[in-house]
Amino acid sequence: MYLADTSDATRCKAFPTTLTKAAMKWFDSLPPKSVTSFNDLSRKFLMRFSIQKDKVKHAPSLLGVKQEVREPLKRFNKACLEIQDLPTEVVIMGLVDGLREGPFSQSISKRHPTSLSDVQQRAERYINMEENARLRELS
Known part of the structure; x- marks a missing residue:
């Protein structure tokens, strides 16, 4: 959306007129006074x-998310964490x-994560280990 020479307030007011369905629902759910400028809204x-786009979005699709044998933990972790509107x-x-069997799944089974940030921090260590191993294989 581009409105030349208009104020932030005008752009913010015009913005919802360009939205449909899911986007309008999202816009309507924004808390009052949570947008400070058009740049913030954008x-x-x-x-x-x-x-x-092309992301897992609903609860039933969570059941189909399985880490493939050679799939990097990074890609699998990202797919799981992008599922919308589900309790932690x-x-x-x-x-x-x-998770496929491996060091990360063993770690998780020993000490179950308590939050998404816990999962992300722990996964990051194993993601780094996988990437370092891959780099060693390439050299």
């Missing part, structure tokens, strides 16, 4: 919708259930 909109516990259970 950033929030892009964060919500530009990364949502459900996302964690889906992630744990979908």
Whole structure:
């Protein structure tokens, strides 16, 4: 959307007239006074919708997320964490259930994660280990 020579307020007011269905629902769900400028609104909109293409989005699809034999943990972890509108516990259970056997799944089974940030921090260590191993194989 581009409105030349208009104020932030005008752009913010015109913005919802360009939206349909899911985007309008998202816009209507924004808390009052949570948008401080048109740039802020644009950033929030892009964060919500530009990364949502071709992503796992609903609870039933969580059951189908399984880490493939040669699939990097990074890609699998990202797919699990992008599932929308699920309680943290459900996302964690889906992630744990979908992991292939390996060092990360063994770590998770010994000490179950308590939050998504815990999962992300722990996964990051194993993701780095996988990437370092891959780099060693290439050299």
